[in-house]
Amino acid sequence: MALILKTAILFATGILLMRVMGKSAITQLTPYDLMAIIIIGTVVAEPLINTKLKPTLIVLGALLVLYIIFSELSLNQFFNKILLGRPTILIKHGKIIEENIEKEKISLIQLTAILRVNGYPKVNDIEYAILEPTGEISILPKADIRSVTPSDLGINVEYEGLPIGVIIDGKIQRKNLKLINKDEEWLKNKMREExxxxxxxxxxxxxxxxKDEIVFDLREK
Structure with missing residues (x-):
């Protein structure tokens, strides 16, 4: 019982430390973020290390149960806010909210690099940039610079369906064929046509x- 209690305390401590580090430490890893995570993992795990099999299995089982419990708790709105936090606005109407990026431990260099990677080199082109509870940054550009879509031009586009792999590395994916209401005979006919x-x-x-179409990617002979 004491071992399970120790595991629970260390598990909760690890989560608390990650929350204190900020959501950016989970996905936007810098070298010091990575080292901090490795060190925290080592320190938290140290009291649990034991050469005997039974205590190790108990610890692993306790961690699994705790993970499931925390996953279930995160489905509740109240606990979700505690475990994952709330979305944080980093940029609003083209202006960086310095207080929020400091709170979430994101540097201006990191933020501007993320914007450039997503195709927005200018901060004033961004209507909103939001750090989500998952650690991802959602970027919403201003209306006058976002990409033009067919709906903007009043063009109706036919639904093309979801492309699904039906052959992978020379093997037929029968479940995928069934999902798109096709069979192996249809597939073989398409192969013969090509x-x-x-x-x-x-x-x-x-x-x-x-659509009654298929795209083949062939090996070079």
Whole structure:
């Protein structure tokens, strides 16, 4: 019982330390973020290390149960706010909210790098940038610089369905064929139409449920 209690305390301590470090430490890793996580993991695990099999299995089982409990608790709105936190606005109407980026331990260099990677080199082009509870940063550009979509031009676009792999590394994916309401006979007919006589020559092939088409990616001979 004492071992399980110790595991629970250390597990909760580890989560608390990660929350104090900020959400950016989870996904936007810098070298010092990575080292901090490694050290925290080592320090938290140190009291649990034991050469005997039974205590080790108890600890692993306790950690698994705790993980499941915390996952279930995160589905509740109240506990979700405690465990994951709330979204944080980093940029609003083209202006960086310095107080929030400091609170979330994100440097201006990191933030501007993330914007550039997503195709927005200018901060004033951003309507909102929001640090989500998952650690991801959602970027919403201003209306006048976002990409034009067919709906903006009044163009109706047909639904093409979800492309699903039906052949992967020369093997037929029967469950995927069933998902798109196709069968192996249909697949073999498509192969014959393309002059493919050996399925092993196909690296990848995908199709959708909306169209009677398939795209083959063949190995180079």
């Amino acid at each position: 002059g493919i006589d050996n399925i092993k020559n196909i690296i990848y092939a995908y199709a959708s449920d909306e």
